[in-house]
Structure formats: C-alpha cells, structure tokens
Amino acid sequence: MKISEGVEWGLHSAVLLAVLPRGTALPTARLAEYHGVPAAYLAKHLQAMSRAGILEASQGPKGGYRLARPAGEITALDVIEAIDGTEPAFVCTEIRRRGPTAMPAREYRLPCSIHALMNRADAAWRAELASTTIADFSVQMLEHASPKAVAKGAQWLQEVLA
Amino acid sequence: MKISEGVEWGLHSAVLLAVLPRGTALPTARLAEYHGVPAAYLAKHLQAMSRAGILEASQGPKGGYRLARPAGEITALDVIEAIDGTEPAFVCTEIRRRGPTAMPAREYRLPCSIHALMNRADAAWRAELASTTIADFSVQMLEHASPKAVAKGAQWLQEVLA
DNA sequence: GGAGTGATACTCGGATATCTGGTGTCCGAGTTTTCGCGG
DNA sequence: CCGCGAAAACTCGGACACCAGATATCCGAGTATCACTCC
Numbered sequence: 001m002k003i004s005e006g007v008e009w010g011l012h013s014a015v016l017l018a019v020l021p022r023g024t025a026l027p028t029a030r031l032a033e034y035h036g037v038p039a040a041y042l043a044k045h046l047q048a049m050s051r052a053g054i055l056e057a058s059q060g061p062k063g064g065y066r067l068a069r070p071a072g073e074i075t076a077l078d079v080i081e082a083i084d085g086t087e088p089a090f091v092c093t094e095i096r097r098r099g100p101t102a103m104p105a106r107e108y109r110l111p112c113s114i115h116a117l118m119n120r121a122d123a124a125w126r127a128e129l130a131s132t133t134i135a136d137f138s139v140q141m142l143e144h145a146s147p148k149a150v151a152k153g154a155q156w157l158q159e160v161l162a
Numbered sequence: 163m164k165i166s167e168g169v170e171w172g173l174h175s176a177v178l179l180a181v182l183p184r185g186t187a188l189p190t191a192r193l194a195e196y197h198g199v200p201a202a203y204l205a206k207h208l209q210a211m212s213r214a215g216i217l218e219a220s221q222g223p224k225g226g227y228r229l230a231r232p233a234g235e236i237t238a239l240d241v242i243e244a245i246d247g248t249e250p251a252f253v254c255t256e257i258r259r260r261g262p263t264a265m266p267a268r269e270y271r272l273p274c275s276i277h278a279l280m281n282r283a284d285a286a287w288r289a290e291l292a293s294t295t296i297a298d299f300s301v302q303m304l305e306h307a308s309p310k311a312v313a314k315g316a317q318w319l320q321e322v323l324a
Numbered sequence: 325g326g327a328g329t330g331a332t333a334c335t336c337g338g339a340t341a342t343c344t345g346g347t348g349t350c351c352g353a354g355t356t357t358t359c360g361c362g363g
Numbered sequence: 364c365c366g367c368g369a370a371a372a373c374t375c376g377g378a379c380a381c382c383a384g385a386t387a388t389c390c391g392a393g394t395a396t397c398a399c400t401c402c
Binding site for chain 3: 164189190191205206208209212219220221222223224225226227
C-alpha cells in the first residue's frame with residue numbers, strides 16, 4: 001500500500017495557488033519549476049484536480065490554474081481523492097463465500113467483520129484528512145517558515161507573474 | 163492506493179487458525195482450500211506472517227501453521243503490517259526543498275505541515291486497526307453467521323483434522 | 325509385545341516468471357493576447 | 364488616436380511508452396510419521 005507521489009505534488013501546488021493574488025493564475029510549467037518536479041507528469045495530476053472541480057483552468061497567454069473555490073473550502077481529502085481516486089484502499093472480495101463451506105447468498109446479509117473494521121479505519125483516516133484545509137496549510141507554512149524563505153518565495157512569484 | 167489482496171487472505175486465515183483445537187495445525191493447502199484461493203500464492207503471505215512472529219510453522223505430516231500467541235494478543239494491524247509492511251503509506255519527498263526557492267537545509271527544522279497531517283491520518287488509521295484482535299473477529303463471526311454455516315465449517319474442520 | 329531404524333510422504337521456505345497500475349512523456353485542440361492596419 | 368482583425372504564442376487536455384511492485388507459480392531443504400524388522 002502506497003500513496004501516489006502525485007498526491008504530494010497536488011497538495012503543495014494547491015497551497016501555492018492559495019497565496020496567488022486575486023485574478024492571476026499559474027501554468028503547469030511554473031508550478032513544476034517552483035517544486036522542482038517534471039512538468040509533463042505534474043500536468044496529469046493538475047488535470048485530475050481540474051476534473052474534480054478543485055482547480056479552474058484558463059487558456060492562452062497569462063493563463064494557467066487557480067483554485068476553483070476559497071482555500072478554506074478545499075480539504076486535504078478533496079485533493080487526495082481527486083488524484084488517488086475515491087475508492088477505499090481495502091476491497092473485500094468476500095472470500096467467506098468461496099470454498100467448501102460456502103452457503104447460499106442470502107446467508108450473508110451482514111457485512112464481513114473484517115470488512116467492517118477496514119471501513120472504520122478508512123473512515124478515521126479520511127476524517128483526519130478532511131479536518132485540514134488548504135488555507136490551514138498556507139497559514140501553518142507561513143508561520144513556520146523562516147522570513148527569508150517567505151521573502152524568496154514572494155519574490156519568485158512577483159517575477160513570474162510580471 | 164490499494165491494499166494487497168493478501169491482507170484479506172491473511173486475516174481470514176488467522177481467524178480460522180484461532181478456532182483450531184489446541185495442539186493441531188493447518189497446512190497451506192487446507193487454508194487455501196477453505197477460502198477458495200490459490201495455495202501457492204497464499205503460502206507467500208503465510209510465510210510473511212510466520213517471519214513476523216504471528217504464526218508458527220511445523221513441518222512433516224500433520225504439520226502446518228498455528229497461531230504463535232493467543233488470538234486476543236494479535237491485532238488486525240499486526241497482520242496487516244506483517245503482510246503489507248510497516249512503512250507509512252505517504253512518503254514525504256521534501257519537495258519544498260527543491261526548485262528555485264530552496265534554502266539551506268538548516269532552514270527546514272520543522273516537519274512539513276502536509277507531512278504532519280499525513281502522519282496524523284496514518285496514526286488514526288493504525289489506531290483503529292489495532293483496536294480489534296483476531297479473537298474479536300472470531301467472536302463476531304460466530305455470532306453473526308447462521309448456525310448452519312457454523313456447523314458446516316465445524317464439520318469441514320473435523321474431516322480435515324481427522 | 326516393544327523398541328529401534330529406515331524409508332516415506334508431507335510440510336515449509338525461498339527463488340523464479342507474469343501482469344497490472346503508477347510513472348513519465350509527447351503532441352494536438354482551443355483560446356487569449358497582441359501587434360499591425362485602417363479609419 | 365481608436366477600433367478591428369488576423370496571426371501568433373501560449374495554454375490545457377487526452378493519448379502513448381516504460382518500469383516497479385503485486386500476482387502467481389514452482390522446486391528444493393527439512394522433518395515428523397509410520398511401517399517394518401529385530402530382539
């Protein structure tokens with residue numbers, strides 16, 4: 001079990017887009033440059049976020065991506081599900097119904113206990129991830145980062161948007 | 163992100179081994195037959211559980227696997243980590259340190275906010291999974307299953323152990 | 325009848341192929357900008 | 364100077380290779396059982 005690396009890229013990209021001045025956008029190439037990742041592959045994940053309604057894309061010169069709604073209304077879970085899919089990690093294949101002790105289907109009204117626990121664990125995971133928004137990340141990162149780093153980032157943004 | 167199918171097999175196998183009479187064991191072939199899964203592949207996961215100290219193996223005729231400790235002391239998380247590994251699903255690649263805004267390493271004393279959230283979510287997931295033991299599963303399944311199904315299973319066990 | 329012994333059959337364990345999904349890349353469709361031209 | 368229009372450059376979006384890990388399998392090492400023999 002491993003989470004796609006694209007999830008990390010998508011989250012960081014969303015945080016960067018959250019601090020963009022109103023009315024501006026960042027194209028894939030700039031987002032990739034800022035994070036030091038391959039642009040062509042990052043594009044794939046940004047498209048997924050766009051399809052999921054998290055990002056909005058605009059074409060042509062000065063175009064690019066921007067958040068489709070306020071950063072406070074985008075949870076980390078939203079981004080993860082957009083990129084990694086919404087299916088739970090555990091899929092019950094109902095092996096209890098197979099083999100020599102199999103019974104008619106109507107005997108299996110209640111969900112498998114193992115499946116139920118997996119669902120509870122999955123719900124706990126998602127609940128934790130839904131408790132933090134992109135806006136929260138922005139605040140935390142600006143608070144924790146050194147003033148120098150913040151200044152460097154701000155300067156980069158200014159140059160790119162010029 | 164998807165959990166290996168072997169995890170489901172391992173958990174069900176552990177539950178079956180939990181209801182074995184004291185002093186008996188079940189070989190891979192019987193466990194596979196009971197669950198209707200390929201024996202050769204199930205063997206791989208049983209070996210992993212054996213390495214992790216969850217199962218004990220005995221060789222020769224009448225040999226096979228049995229639980230290495232009481233079912234009440236084996237959590238679902240133990241089985242999952244034995245088969246799927248203990249590494250967290252999310253691996254932070256520290257992309258904040260890459261790109262044009264990178265700073266000297268000493269500027270990054272605090273963990274990345276995104277990484278921290280992922281760790282909390284992972285901990286919540288694991289905590290939920292550690293709250294249920296194989297013994298709990300046995301009780302729940304015996305309670306929820308129809309008497310007919312339980313009888314069928316008991317009869318199968320008796321024939322196999324004979 | 326009982327103990328010893330050898331063969332036997334059964335078990336696990338790790339090393340070996342195959343295949344799906346994540347990783348990485350590319351080019352075409354569409355739109356906005358912008359520059360030039362005419363009024 | 365202002366409006367219009369066409370070309371150009373930049374953007375996203377989906378379609379196409381590549382690779383690691385999960386899936387699936389096999390055969391060899393080791394051992395408890397069991398039958399047979401001998402005492």
